[in-house]
Amino acid sequence: MRKNQVRQILMSMTLMSLAVFMNLRMKKTTVRGKTRRRAPRFKQYYRDHDLRFPKFSLGLEFPTMIECIEAIQYYANSCVRLLKFVKNEPGRLRVKCNGKAEKRHCPWVLYASHVGKSLTVRVKTILGE
CATH class of the missing domain: 1.20.5 (Single alpha-helices involved in coiled-coils or other helix-helix interfaces)
Structure with a gap:
């Protein structure tokens, strides 16, 4: 050939x-x-492709809460950012930046919760980078 x-x-x-x-x-x-x-209406998170360098956006959907938490932890490690899980409940999750920016407090916040009664978790609020 x-x-x-x-x-x-x-x-x-x-x-x-x-x-x-x-x-x-x-x-x-x-x-x-x-x-x-x-096609799905919201952007889907695929663990095989997005785990090493996750990019969060409004409306991003995760298959389960465990994968959402795992992606946030990988994001914290890749960005060298101290993140604190403020509300870590079975149905919702709020994460704040615990570190400090140059002269002021770091404004990064992420809120995600289940979509209806399904296992799917959607990012509802994201502030900062």
Whole structure:
């Protein structure tokens, strides 16, 4: 096989695996008897990709509270930031920066809670960087 053929095969395999991955992540809805797929409304947290360098944003959804806490701890280590869990209850979580910025108190705050009665946890408030 030539190099071009190998590249084309690898490219097609990569595109197929990406399509399969996106299909697994899309939600199915039924409208008038027809099944449709739609992308999730809020940004999803994927542990395999986002754990080492988590980026928090408003509306970010975690599958469980344990993964949310784990991502916050990794974020604290990567940013060298002292974080304090102010409210650490089964249904909600509030985290504040316990360190000090240059001349004033660090303003970073994150609040996350369950979405309805599901296990999904969504970031509701984030202040600071």
